Structures are given as structure tokens and as C-alpha cells.
Amino acid sequence: LEDKLNFFAGVKSDFLEMLRELVNVDCGSSNIKGVNLVADKVKSFFKTLGSRYDIKTIVGSRGEKHLLINRPGNVPGKIVMLGHMDTVFPAGTVEKRPFRVEGSKAFGPGVADMKGGIVSLFFVMKAVEHFTDCDIMDIEIVLNSDEEISSPFSREIIEKSAKNASYAMVFEPGRPGGDVVTGRKGIGKYFFEVRGKSAHAGSNHQDGANAIVELAYKTIELAKLTDYGRGLTVNPGLVKGGISPNTVPDQCEMAVDVRFQTVDDGEQLDKRIKEIANRRHVDGTITSLRGGITRPPMERTEGNVKLYSIVHEIGKEIGEQIGEAFVGGGSDGNFTSNLGVPTIDGLGPKGSGFHTENEYLDLDSVVPRMMVAYELIGRLSKGGRI
Ligand SMILES: [Zn+2]
Helix, strand or coil, X not given: CHHHHHHHHHCHHHXXXXXXXXXXXXXXXXXXXXXXHHHHHHHHHHHCCCCCCXXXXXXXXXXXXXXXXXXXXXXXXXXXXXXXXXXXXXXXXXXXXXXXXXCCEEECXXXXXXXXXXXXXXXXXXXXXXXXXXXXXXXXXEEECCHHHCCCCCHHHHHHHHHCCCEEEECCEECCCCCEEEEECEEEEEEEEEECECEECCCCHHHCECHHHHHHHHHHHHHCCCEHHHCEEEEEEEEEECCCCCEECCEEEEEEEEEECCHHHHHHHHHHHHHHHHCCCCCCCEEEEEEEEEECCECCCHHHHHHHHHHHHHHHHCCCCCCEEEECCCCXXXXXXXXXXXXXXXXXXXXXXXXXXXXXXXXXXXXXXXXXXXXXXXXXHHHCCC
């Protein structure tokens, strides 16, 4: 392991330069120019790894570029590796707070979630090319540009890759304490729209059908579905409606975020939400419902836990304590795990404050995390299917 650790320590300054280059591009999911610039940069990095790498650019329905990179191996089996190139931050963020390093932390939009993971993945593959002493499965890398909006286009690419994969490795950031991720909640998004009938609040109130009152009943019913014991939340999070206090409102709408831990809970929840949409409290109102489950849960499957135990073992060998976490946020690991592919997530360097201006990447974790991912590839390739 010694010479591998030395290799990763030796690339750390290159790591920082590459990270700076990727962080200093505004690339929110809807910023097509930005994500495409990042995709072009990442593509040029991978090109330096040699002709073994087949790099395809897939253009999505909004004009955004996704990368599909194949590196054939010499033993049976395939490992899918996932990363996303988009962030949640609006244009102008880089100008306000560009990449910077303070002590052992790096800051900037997407520095941990997940530019750090992408650069990490790149250097892990560079190590694969450098040390030719181990057998390796086929590697398929999917780097998408729409993860932060639930991967509407790239889901199909990821699921196609996962279909015949033996394992999936996801380079989302590690938790601040070093945990990797073996389970994630599923996510649903629902949009209620209530139509009623407007009337003057003073002169003919009785002729109106109040859309806000109807939605209020529904809001309470929805909120009651929350069950912390099951890790299940229903959050009416955004509401709009009405035009003035002295008008019976004929329109209002609401967006709801739901999270759940198992496929069954997700199905149950979906059914209940539809029932609530269909149950009318205020005569004369009509409710329409859009949306549904956007990500299945990444259940803590046996396969995921087995991968974790290997990661934990590697950690011990290099003096890193690596625990496992079940988290509320989704990732593309939800898709692979849901297809039954043993999946380990949070393999990127440690970080914290994701999706906020406090986001940072723990630079001390860069070398050991790359080491862990590299070793994992080797051990999985040696061991075949688990
Ligand atoms: Zn992410």
C-alpha cells in the first residue's frame, strides 16, 4: 500500500489545481453553458489517460452534456462509477466566492458536492493506469449534469449502465466524520393545484368556492402523514394563492417534498397523497395533482453492506476510521441500488455544508479517500461478484 499512498500524496497539488479549475465555473443544473464547459474540461482530463478510454458525450433534452466513459478491463464483471458535474448554485456565485483554500479546507461552490469527487475519481483512474499490477473489471463512468434536479434525463443512462454491472461506486462527498453512505431516503415531489370560484368577500361571499380553504384541509392531512419513527416525512414547502383579502380565492397551489426509507413506504405514501388530492372538503373546488416519486430509496441492502465492510477493512489498513451512514438526501446511487446492484456512496473526500455557502472540502482526507476507492476497485476485481 505504501507506494500507492505515495502516488496519491504526489498528485495532491495537481488535484488542487484541477479542483480549482472545476469549482471556478458556475454550473448550476439549469446553467447549460456552465455544465457543458465543465463537461469539456473533465473530458479533456480523461483524454490524458490514454486511448483505452472510450469517452462519449451524450447531449440531453435541454442541450446539456453528460459523459459516458468506458475503460475495458481484463477480468469479468463491470464496476459503474458515478459523479455529477452540476451544482445547486446560481450564476454569479463563483464571482462572489471563488475557490479558496484556508488551512486544511477548500471552499467554493460545489467544492465537495461534488467537484472533489470527480477529481478524486480521475486520479483513482490515473493510479489504475500507473500501477499495472492488478486485475481490473470493466469500468464504466457516468458523469451527469442534471443530478441536482433528480437526474430527469440521465436516469436512463445510469440505469442502462447499472443493468449489467456487478457493483456501483458513487463519488458523492464523504460525511464530515468520514462515513460512507450505504442507504439513502427515496424522494417524491408533488404539486397540488386547487381551482375554486371567485366572489366578492362582502357582497356575494356565498357564491364563491374558496381554493385556499380547500388546500388548507389538504395541507393538514398531508402533514399528518409524517412519521419520524419510519423515517418518513411529508413537507408542504411552498404555497401560493389568492389575489386579495376581500376576494374569495379561485386558485392556489402548493409543492410538497416527501422522503421515505423503503420502496413499500414510498408506494403507500403515493397512494395516500392521491387519496388526499381526490377528497374534497369545499364544494365547487377541483384539485389537480402532478408529480410523483422522483428517486426510489437506496435501501440498506445486504450487497451495500458487504461493500461497506470491504471499505471499512481498507480504512483500517491505512489508519482511517470509516463508518457508514443512512442519509436523507438522494443521489444517483439510489437508482443503481434500486436495481439490485451493490452500491457504495460517499466515496469522495470528506466535506460538509453541502448546498450552502459554508460548504467545504477536507483536504486532509483527499489522499486517504482516493486510496480507499483505488483499493476497492482492486479487491472487487480480484474477488469477482459477491
Ligand atoms: Zn451531489
